Amino acid sequence: MNKKKKWWKEAVVYQIYPRSFNDSNGDGIGDLNGIKEKLDYLKDLGIDVIWLSPIYKSPNDDNGYDISDYYSIMEEFGTMDDFNKLLEQIHKKDMKLIMDLVINHTSDEHQWFKRSAKDKNNKYSDYYIWRDPVDGEPPNNWESRFSGSAWTYCESRDQYYLHLFSKKQPDLNWENQNVKNDIFKMIDWWLAKGIDGFRMDVINFIAKERGLPDSIRPDSPEKWSSLPKSHEILNKLRKEVIDNYNVMTVGETPFVTPKDGHKYVNNSRDELDMIFHFEHVDLNDFNDKNFIKFKDIQSKWYKVQEKGGWLSQYFANHDQPRPISKFFNDNQYREESAKLIAMMLLTLPGTPYIYQGEEIGMTNVDFNSIEEYNDIRTINKYYDLLNKNQNVDDFFNNIKQLSRDNARTPMQWSNNKYAGFSDTKPWLKINPNYNKINVENNLDDSNSVYHFYKKLIKYRKQNKGLIYGDYKDLLKLDKELYYFKKTFQEKEFYVILNFTDKIIDLEEKKVKFNYTQLELCNYNNHNEYNEKKLQPYEARLYKLKNEL
Incomplete structure (x- = not known):
């Protein structure tokens, strides 16, 4: 490793x-x-x-x-x-x-693109990916990651330019x-x-x-x-x-x-x-x-x-x-x-x-309406479906959970x-x-x-075994617990995580923490309940006692 x-x-x-x-x-x-x-x-x-x-x-x-x-x-x-x-x-x-x-x-407002779009005979004309129309249509079937064709027509060159994202984000030509x-x-x-x-x-x-x-x-x-x-x-x-x-x-x-x-x-x-x-x-x-x-x-x-x-x-x-x-x-x-x-x-x-x-x-x-969103990917997809007369209700319910704007609120x-x-x-x-x-x-x-x-950050810095240790999943097929071990220079750390809203009996899972010391737990009252049961969404970090 x-x-x-x-x-x-x-x-x-x-x-x-x-x-x-x-x-x-x-x-x-x-x-x-x-x-x-x-x-x-x-x-x-x-x-x-x-x-x-x-x-x-x-x-x-x-x-x-x-x-x-x-x-x-x-x-x-x-x-x-x-x-x-x-x-x-x-x-x-x-x-x-x-x-x-x-x-x-880049942006289509970058000077490179402005010059590239001007004509086919200047230093920057090949800085982006340009292709001739094929029967009046885009040169291939690629779609943008932000909906619609990955090609936009430029009248001054009578060509299409490639953009895997927004039409205002033309792809650079790395062959140049x-x-x-x-x-x-x-x-x-x-x-x-x-x-x-x-x-x-x-x-x-x-x-x-x-x-x-x-x-x-x-x-x-x-x-x-x-x-x-x-x-x-x-x-x-x-x-x-x-x-x-x-x-x-x-x-x-x-x-x-x-x-x-x-x-x-x-x-x-x-x-x-x-x-x-x-x-x-x-x-x-x-x-x-x-x-x-x-x-x-x-x-x-x-x-x-x-x-x-x-x-x-x-x-x-x-x-x-x-x-x-x-x-x-x-x-x-x-x-x-x-x-x-x-x-x-x-x-x-x-x-x-x-x-x-x-x-x-x-x-x-x-977010209560499409007008509250800012993310171009979300907005483009919404209006793309709307323009195709498709039902946008399911999409709107979906983006409430998955839109990028969820992470971008102040x-x-x-x-x-x-x-x-x-x-x-x-x-x-x-x-x-x-x-x-x-x-x-x-x-x-x-x-x-x-x-x-x-x-946790402080503990990680003090215990390099969590950084450089060998990783092993100890309950690969369990549908409720994530239990793994980190091993480094005879040091062992054990992490167990309950991914459910249920109390989990560790004895039934045959999980034991012999010779270990509990280092961190996300429940503040950990000592007040049975060590052998995991509370809903409980997370524990153990370390071998002989390394304390």
């Missing part, structure tokens, strides 16, 4: 969605100075690395993932001077900062050496500024199959996901730029399996340090079948780490609904469920990523008006439960979700 020590293996990462984190200037939108105001909060929690979702100049078609200038800061977030001061303060507090790197596509040179130069510029690495957006999409043939299905990814050219580009990026700095890289890689994932993160291939796969979050619930599958997914991906790679662990981010609402019980057992997630996140193999608000148990929000700092996020109406609806679920309340309660995260 890959036990070579690296700072990013031992780090706890916290993702900030800047628009929704903290508004310092009263315009209803979070900003860089707002982040700076909360650095002590993150430091006290135990965070080592802050990951910022995109803060570059952007027209915000997809909330910053459509970049119009890689070298400038979005005006509503602040200035480059604000960024420099934020970076300085993060480093002064002995934390690190990674940026979001979006290089599959000048694109590679300009992107690598930009990456080096940010690293030279002192940032500590990158999260790379849909990085496995950057190469497309030569000739751009039809897909098996319009929405299937086999012609543009994890092609050999993607690995070639990442290898060059690593050797020519990344390895000049002591930084971390994590790639977002939809559709990637463990077999593909191993290629990205194996330390002999020099591509990425970690990736985000989607197999576990693509499960819509934890019914009996999916729960077994979830545990199997963890075991399969652990083999990637055993063979010389490294994993990431996450359950929430800006693209996922709140896991406490999606997978668990966010009503009667909200705090217990939130703490169970914390226990998993910080003890499973790999580097843990906490998403803002996860550490206080934030939940999905109930951070709930206090029970003041607008949740302490801003002193004016925010850009997106605030969850009405902010009076109960907020940072202020969590800080005041020593048994809160926040303090459980803090204890």
Whole structure:
């Protein structure tokens, strides 16, 4: 197994969605100075690395993932001077900062695209993927990830351009050496500024199959996901730029399996340090079948780490609904469920990523109409169905649970008006439960979700066996319990999690904790009930007694 020590293996990462984190200037939108105001909060929690979702100049078609200038800061977030001061303060507090790197596509308002769209005979004409119409139609059957065709017609060139996402997010042409040179130069510029690495957006999409043939299905990814050219580009990026700095890289890689994932993160291939796969979050619930599958997914991906790679662990981010609402019980057992997630996140193999608000148990929000949504993917799909005269009721009920906007509602700092996020109406609806679920309340309660995260993070840092230990699932086929062991240099840790709202008799499951000491539990009154029974959504962490 890959036990070579690296700072990013031992780090706890916290993702900030800047628009929704903290508004310092009263315009209803979070900003860089707002982040700076909360650095002590993150430091006290135990965070080592802050990951910022995109803060570059952007027209915000997809909330910053459509970049119009890689070298400038979005005006509503602040200035480059604000960024420099934020970076300085993060480093002064002995934390690190990674940026979001979006290089599959740019905004259609980027100067490269404006020049490319002008005509077919300039330096930038081949910076994007252009094709002639076929019988007046798009050149192939590919569909956008945001609904509709992946091609948009441009009158000035009498051609279509490719966009796997919004039509305002044209895909870059990585077959063009000048694109590679300009992107690598930009990456080096940010690293030279002192940032500590990158999260790379849909990085496995950057190469497309030569000739751009039809897909098996319009929405299937086999012609543009994890092609050999993607690995070639990442290898060059690593050797020519990344390895000049002591930084971390994590790639977002939809559709990637463990077999593909191993290629990205194996330390002999020099591509990425970690990736985000989607197999576990693509499960819509934890019914009996999916729960077994979830545990199997963890075991399969652990083999990637055993063979010389490294994993990431996450359950929430800006693209996922709140896991406490999606997978668990966010009503009667909200705090217990939130703490169970914390226990998993910080003890499973790999580097843990906490998403803002996860550490206080934030939940999905109930949006009442399509007008309350901001997410372009949700809105496009809704109106696409509406235009086709299809029933949108089922879709609307579905997106209440699964829309990306569930994760993007403003951070709930206090029970003041607008949740302490801003002193004016925010850009997106605030969850009405902010009076109960907020940072202020969590800080005041020593048994809160926040303090459980803090204890777990501290414990993880003090016990390297939880980081570098060998992982083994001890109850693979059990439909109610997740029970696994971490072993490192004769140290043993045991984690047991009850994924049900029932009391579980451990003797019936033949689970015993002989010679162990209970270290952490998500029930505050643990000693008041039978050690041999697990309460609903209970999570326990044990350690061998002879290692105390």
